[in-house]
Amino acid sequence: MTRSFETGGAPHMPPQTTVAAVMLQVLLALVPGVLAYTWFFGPGILIQIILATFFALLFEALMLRWRGRPLKPFINDYSAVVTAVLFALCIPPLAPWWISCIAMLFAIGFAKHLYGGLGQNVFNPAMVGYVVVLISFPQVMTAWLPPLALAEYSPGLVDSLVTIFTGHVPVAGAWDAVTQSTPLDTLKTGVDAGRMVPEIRSAPIFGDYGGMGWEWIANWFALGGFFLLYKRTINWHVPVSVIGSVILLSLPFWLADPDSNPFPLQHVFSGGLVLAAFFIATDPVSGCVSNRGRIIFGAGVGIITLVIRRWGGYPDGVAFAVLLMNMAAPLIDRYTRPRMYGE
């Protein structure tokens, strides 16, 4: 007695993982860093994350509709959420709500969907969104808070909500009283003014390595990064080469002139470098495909970051470095194709 069956393609085994699972792992790895951030700087960051996520999903749905694509698998794959969270971690915790809106419009609408959607973006969407608002609204984007331990005014949840949605600071009235420049910014203006690095570093805003609070956040992000390495969600090549190139490049400068150049580890633990090394530069879509290519990519990010930090106009150049290397990634891929079996 014969029986008929439906046919289907190989392999004929249960699938191992899904896109959503990969994205969720990344989000999970970000949790320790976000908690540390909240601990040191207050609940503003959580509101920013929720805002950015909302706008990201909104624009993703709108773009999918406009492009005639089904919503179902793409909204659920959490890739827009990852973009939103990474962006939110780069902006000041009290930035107005419309910053997230404009940034996510550019990140999801332009950088992701106009290039073809998931898996097709040439540039890292979170960085595109960040750079657009950074250049367009420099004043708002440099209104950083000091760590809670140092601040005279520490906004609670309600105060943060009011500030973010209305743009006014409820207590004290003026932005100047509330904000303070970041450690990197302090360092840069100090060096440009001719002061010596050790003297600048004696300010309370600096911790042992990077900025107070900032270095711990970097540690926790690194922890999340190690989790991703263990799960094989990211390769070790990019983080090692980003951090390694920063250390290797800043070491001779510091050895030659410790008064005008920060200690290498200080570079590593300041700004968004650790976040970029483990979460942003490792974005597979806009990075390189081969391991050798990834090392070159990471080295490029590290070097350009240092150059912008030292000689450029912005205190932290990670975002620009990542975008520039995104441009170079296809060329690097072309020249670092791995040797095939038997070649």
Next chain:
Amino acid sequence: MNKTAMTLASQVELAREAGRHTHHFHGGLHLRHNKKISCRDPVVRPALPELLIVPLLQHAGDIAEPFVSAGEKVLKGQRIGQCQPSAAVHSPVSGTVEAVENRPMSHPSGQPGPCVVIRPDGNEQWVELEPVSDWENASPETLIAKIQDCGLVGLGGAVFPTHAKTRDGRDRQIHTLILNGSECEPYISCDEMLMREQPDKIILGARVLRRALGAERVVIAIEDQMGAVQKALTRAAKLAGSKNISVVKVMTIYPEGGERQLIQVLTGLEVPAGGRPSDLGMVCQNVATAAAVADAVVEGKPLIERYITVTGNGISQPRNFQALVGTPFSHLVAACGDYTDDVARLVVGGPMMGYPIATDDTPVVKASNCLLALTHRDIADPQPEMPCIRCGECARVCPATLLPQQLHLQIKTGLWDQVQEYGLSACIECGCCDYVCPSHIPLVEWFRYGKGEQRKRALESEATELARKRFEDREARLLRFKQERAEKMTRRKQLLKDKAGRGDRIRDAIARAENRVTRTGETPDDA
């Protein structure tokens, strides 16, 4: 160390050390074996089915020409088809030929093909067998001819005619014969059962093949948890008194049973791109092929049956059979407790590389090493296919160190030059990349399609090149004719103008006419 930087000669020398140490290949996966469920019971021959459907295409090469027609009586082992220079097809039973017609056969296309349908008479009467007497002293060419007569093909899945591989090996002075017993795909256990139950036959076949190839040593590769198998084979080798047969355990990482990966594991060398293992002085055969060689040469029996695993969550009592070629799969399934309730798909081969079949009256062929019945749970997919997120997992696991995500993009957009450059022809279709892809892209299907397209484009470009050349040659010829005619015309015109020599020319013409008489014996008046 990049061993391909060594010269080929030094690689061949290094290959003589095959099996002394084991090496690694890039990528690969640790898969759950799922083999124990089919190894519990000893291998049996199922009862004779009512009808046997013997396809005429069971080998790499052309379709065999049938030698029999409907109504004829055949004996067991009688040749019923031949494809020169590929393999012959033999009848698996004695009985009557009911028809020679198109029936479903185990072909990846799912298309039916010409088959000889035989109704067995139950007598199992053999045709007169002609083994090679005293094979130990027979010439290698005699052994190869017998292998060819008995229709032997590679039973590892590629069904390449064994005699052709052996002859090619002889020509290239092979020094090592590798027997591949490292069955790496999950669920399949037929080779392991063969090695457990008939180690002597495998060793005998190895010795015959070694003589036919002119090789010095034999290396039998088995998986590292096959302890009992190693003991059995080593003892058999010792009993046979044969030196230079070693049994080597290789680490179980799918797909270590692939020919190229196995050679890399045993020698650390890579088969040159576009080349064959015989370039390194090695030939690789499956253990079941070796056993079949022993049957053919020592007993004269053609290839008409093979070990096959019937397994999967969709089968009630999975086990291995020694099945006749042409047995419908439904017959085997009935012999092992029938399907379970939630069976959903039938696959011929393993879960990584197998082909699905639409109906279970498809017959067993020489290439069928496994029938896998999968349930709905096995094939359920929670996520539809998503675009590639370029995570790079596929490149991490590829045993041929290719870049599957690039190949997929190139095939999809038709960049065929780059497909060539990125080495699609080196892909062994193992399915590792497919297995790890988070976007559930059917990469193996894309690569099979890509290879087909490449072949088609290569054939087409050959044909157009030929057509262009013929056209140009024809144009050149026509031009030449025109020029020659024009020259002749000018010369004639010149001659006409030359009134002075006219008298001479008329005299020469008359002389030529008279000469013609002498030559042919006739005068112009006679003609």
Next chain:
Amino acid sequence: MLIPILVLMTLGIVFGLGLGWAAIRFRVQSDPVIERIDALLPQTQCGQCGYPGCRPYAEAISREEADINQCPPGGDAGIRALADLLGREAKPLNPENGELTPKTVVVIDEQRCIGCTLCIQACPVDAIVGATKLMHTVIASECTGCDLCLPPCPVDCIDVIEVKPGILRWRSPRPHGVQDPAVPQ
């Protein structure tokens, strides 16, 4: 004021010379356009485009006398390839010249052939062998399916048969892929 002008002028001259030298030193040898166009044509030599063969058609395209959508055996894929090469717009196949038909070859019925050699003279790729008053036959592997031998035959003994890929020529089908209308199927 003078110094910047001089500096820019000097830079311009230096870079200009450098580019000129690089254009000569690093020149890439590539086929002339006619060869590249001819390489994309199917070499059926049928004349449906209006030119006596693929090479004349290629020459006409390169002189911009002919449009790129005149070749039925090349089909839409051929038109697209030509459009990519030349930077012109891909148009649909000109229906006046015929349609893209499946690959065919011709076969001569030997019972009816009278040995007149008219088909031999007509075949643009010399795929028919034979001589006067002797049997003619078509070499199937060389026949391009151009059908130019059909009109001259006085006894109409040439049949057209479609070439169907058998099971040996079967190729794996293209997977459906994530639906993407931008990618040509």
